[in-house]
Every structure is written in C-alpha cells, then in structure tokens.
Amino acid sequence: MPTLKTLPPVIAVLFLTACAVPGPGDAPDGIFDPQEAGNRRVHAFNKRVDSALGGGGEGGASAIPAPVLEGVSNVADTLRLPQTVVNQLLQARLGRATRNTLRFGVNATVGLAGLFDVAGRIGLPEDKSDFGETLHVWGFPEGAYIELPLIGPATEREAVGKVVDVALNPLGYFNLPDPERYYSVGIRAAGKVADRVAYGDTLDTLLYDSADSYAQTRNSYLAYRRYQIGDTETGAADYIDPEALDTEGF
Amino acid sequence: MTRHFLTRRDLVASGAAAALCALFPGAALAVSSAQAADLVERMLVDINRVIDSGKSETAMIADFERIFRTYGDMPYIAAYAMGADGRRASPAQKKAFTNAFAGYVSRKYGKQFRKFIGGQLEIEGSRKVKNAYQVSTTALLRGQSPFDVTFFVGEKSGRFYNMYVEGVNMLLTERTEIGAMLDRRRGDIDAMIADLRRAG
Numbered sequence: 001m002p003t004l005k006t007l008p009p010v011i012a013v014l015f016l017t018a019c020a021v022p023g024p025g026d027a028p029d030g031i032f033d034p035q036e037a038g039n040r041r042v043h044a045f046n047k048r049v050d051s052a053l054g055g056g057g058e059g060g061a062s063a064i065p066a067p068v069l070e071g072v073s074n075v076a077d078t079l080r081l082p083q084t085v086v087n088q089l090l091q092a093r094l095g096r097a098t099r100n101t102l103r104f105g106v107n108a109t110v111g112l113a114g115l116f117d118v119a120g121r122i123g124l125p126e127d128k129s130d131f132g133e134t135l136h137v138w139g140f141p142e143g144a145y146i147e148l149p150l151i152g153p154a155t156e157r158e159a160v161g162k163v164v165d166v167a168l169n170p171l172g173y174f175n176l177p178d179p180e181r182y183y184s185v186g187i188r189a190a191g192k193v194a195d196r197v198a199y200g201d202t203l204d205t206l207l208y209d210s211a212d213s214y215a216q217t218r219n220s221y222l223a224y225r226r227y228q229i230g231d232t233e234t235g236a237a238d239y240i241d242p243e244a245l246d247t248e249g250f
Numbered sequence: 251m252t253r254h255f256l257t258r259r260d261l262v263a264s265g266a267a268a269a270l271c272a273l274f275p276g277a278a279l280a281v282s283s284a285q286a287a288d289l290v291e292r293m294l295v296d297i298n299r300v301i302d303s304g305k306s307e308t309a310m311i312a313d314f315e316r317i318f319r320t321y322g323d324m325p326y327i328a329a330y331a332m333g334a335d336g337r338r339a340s341p342a343q344k345k346a347f348t349n350a351f352a353g354y355v356s357r358k359y360g361k362q363f364r365k366f367i368g369g370q371l372e373i374e375g376s377r378k379v380k381n382a383y384q385v386s387t388t389a390l391l392r393g394q395s396p397f398d399v400t401f402f403v404g405e406k407s408g409r410f411y412n413m414y415v416e417g418v419n420m421l422l423t424e425r426t427e428i429g430a431m432l433d434r435r436r437g438d439i440d441a442m443i444a445d446l447r448r449a450g
Contacts, residue, residue: 212429224417249341
C-alpha cells in the first residue's frame, strides 16, 4: 500500500521537470539567478537569523567548547551516513558505498555511537553524498540559484534533492518510539550549528566582511557545490587565460 | 579582452628573446612544470616562515604583501578584479588601485593564513593546462578534514595569478567584491580605491 512517505519524492521529481535551463547569455560567469530580487530578501532574513544566533561575533554557539562541538558534528555525520550510502548506491558508486558502510560500522561501535571519528583516522575519511548529487549523476541540470529560508543557498536541483533525502533516509524507516525519533532530528540540526561554528571565520568573512554578501555567498556556493559533485561542465569552470588581459598601467 | 597591439616593451622583450633563443637553441623563456611547482613551494616556505616568526599582525601583513608582490602577477590580478571598469580608469587610478588592492589582499588572505599555524600545505603535483600550470596542493589543518588548494602559474609570467580553494576561485571572488564596492559608490573609482585601502 503506498504510504504518505512516497509522496514527497514523487512531488519533488515532478518539480524537477520544471528546472529552468539558462539560455545563451542568461548565466554570466556561470551564474543563473532569475529570481535574484526574491533571493536577496531571503538572504537578508537568513543573515538576521545568523547574527541573532551569534554569527559575526563572539558568544552564541561559539562559546561552546570545541571538543563538544566536534562530538556533536561527528554524531550528526554518523546519522547521515546511511543516507550517503543509499545515494552512492543509486549513483552506482559501489566502492564508495562500501567504504561508507564500513565507516558507519566503525564509528557507530568503536566510535561510541558516532561521538568520535575513529574511521577517519584509519583511512576511511568523511565522504558525503546526497540526492542532489545523485540527480547530477543521472544527468539532471542544475537549474536556477535559490536561497532557501533558514537552510541557505541551493539550486533548484539541490532543493529537490533535499526533499527526497528526507524520504530516503533509511533511519526514518525504523519505527523509533517518539522521543528517539526527535533526538535524531535534533542532533542533525545541532550538527549544522556545530559546523557553522567550525567554519565560522570563513563564513563570517563571507557574510559580514564582504561588500555584497549575497553575491559572494552565491559565488562560493555554486563553485564549491560544483567542485564537490565533480561538475566541471556548468559555468565558471571555464579556463582563465593568464595572458588574455590588457594589464597596461596596472 | 585581448591585447591587440605590441607595446615597445614587448618588442624589446621579443627581440631579446629571439637573441637568447639563437644563443641557446634548447632554452625556452617560459617556465616549466617543475619551475611552477618550485615557485609555489618557495612561496609556501616564505608564508610559513612569516607565520612562525611570531611577529605582530601588522608586521606579518606587511611581509605577506611583499610575498604577494614577489610571487604573484599583481598587475594581472588587479586588472582582472577591476574587470570592464578598468577600461575607463585613468593610468593614475590604475596604479593607485593596484597598490590599494595589494594591501587589501594581503590583509584579507593574511588573516586566513593564521589558521595555518601548526598545519601544512603539501604539493601533490603540477600539470600544464593551455598556457598555465596548475599546481595542486592539499591543506592539512588541525581539527579539519584535508582540503584542496590549487595554484595557477602563468607560463609566460612565471608567477601565480589565481588560486582555487575547494573549487572557489580567487579571481572571480575578488572581481565580485570590487564590482560590489564600485556599485556602493555608484561607480566612483576614486571613492572605491579609498574604501579598498581600509578593507580586508
């Protein structure tokens, strides 16, 4: 019997067919952002939330000791591993799926339920994947850039991927009793906060020290995401010629 | 933008190059892959020496600026960052911009280098792509997963002109930044240069 769980991915994939593809000249420097005005409003909102939580300064979550944050981040990473494995199987990347299965086995046991990243130290480093990457492997285009409330930068394809990942997460299919079910969600949310602190300086520079934080966030997100999923064809992967510029006078 | 004409300096240089090539038939003026990797290696050694020196932040940033100017193709990086707006800049503005920009990148990236205390960058190798060399390195920092930093060295200039940190391109980032700073000043180049002297 079809359950409600199958509904989000079906709706999400329907949305994919609506992924916009830039026409010639629509994506200067590899950036396709037809909804820029709306995105900028969401960005301003996200930035307010971030600074209310202590971003751009001392205090907030950055007051928590680093080892605690690292532990939280590790547990959240371990909880995400089954989802990574499912996606790597869908991408037919069997070697990486196998290594991540081992990683999950090691960290969930010897690593004390994921608190310590033991696997990383014995040659099984972090190697994340998600349904957004699976869609790229399957040949879906990136679509337009969007900034999502609270979640942050994404593209249309990545936004669909995020929805499907919630339904794909194998841990969601264990019928956990009620409190434990929410622990999992809570730890993953805490993991995001921990990561925000770990990359604090870099993100602070991006959000609070740049002349146009929206444009810089968009720039960095698109470049980093394409690099992460190995997309060398979209946008700014273009070669920059060190001689094709008039430097006279500079 | 391509260069459409030869300057007198180019003619002198190419004349000298022709003379050199006649003298040493096997020698090419352009750098080799090994030389590109060597340039990056020497630059990293210099950066590490500054980080380990224990000097004040101001003194370190002055050292970083010297390193940027020695190993980097500053006129190229500055011209790229200014983009199309460079075409309407006067020669004096261009000079002032390059100077302000060199200080700005030294402050901005110098602050990032502080994270490298106790860490290291390992050179993985270098390969030729068209008229540049790509030198790949891995950054190993304490308490972080290793990440890729790639340096680009121009074949002709023999200096580094771009760097990618996990796919994020320095030239594009700085062109976006300078463009935004110009927009904020409604296109006033002098006002943007004044802001740039304080930024980073």
